[in-house]
Amino acid sequence: MTDNLEKKLEELCKEKGMRVTEQRRIILKILSDSPDHPNAEELHRRVVRLAPSISIATVYRTMNTLESYGLIERHIFADGRARYEAGGSEHHDHLVNVETDEIIEFRCDEIEELQKKIADEHGFDIVGHRFEIYVRAKKRR
Ligand SMILES: [Zn+2]
CATH class of the missing domain: 1.10.10.10 (Winged helix-like DNA-binding domain superfamily/Winged helix DNA-binding domain)
Incomplete structure (x- = not known):
């Protein structure tokens, strides 16, 4: 710890x-x-x-x-x-693998910026957000 x-x-x-x-x-x-x-x-x-x-x-x-x-x-x-x-780690978002339940952390400045922009356009300040992407392994063709 x-x-x-x-x-x-x-x-x-x-x-x-x-x-x-x-x-x-x-x-x-x-x-x-x-x-x-x-x-x-x-x-x-x-x-x-x-x-x-x-x-x-x-x-x-x-x-x-x-x-x-x-x-x-x-x-x-x-x-x-x-x-x-x-707690205490830097802000990040999550990918959730629906097949394995695995959680993968990521951080994307573009997404952070985009959220700020959207809140801004609606006249708000962001106090927090949660963002999850549900994924599965790509099928080989
Ligand atoms: Zn996490």
Whole structure:
């Protein structure tokens, strides 16, 4: 895990008068070591390898807490299931492989600019956006 994220967790917990529980630390670390945007069940499978006593309910609860602290991001892609990634990375968008469930991150300045332009034309400032492209492997002909 980036020391940054761990430090942020400590600061935020202190601010809110909460303890940095070992569970929160472990779950955040495993998520930040997971580049694949796992869902809660998958994350739980990884967590119990390190800490067998952490339940799936704890994972769900912790994800809600960490999300409310702004330390992680929740994504709901087309299948409707929440998947997570650690926060703090630069803004990016996602390709979702509908055949394999693989998530590929990308960043495209042209798309960012285009969105600004569209919001602008409608008289708005952008406060955030989500952009997903659903893909499958090209068929060989
Ligand atoms: Zn991502």
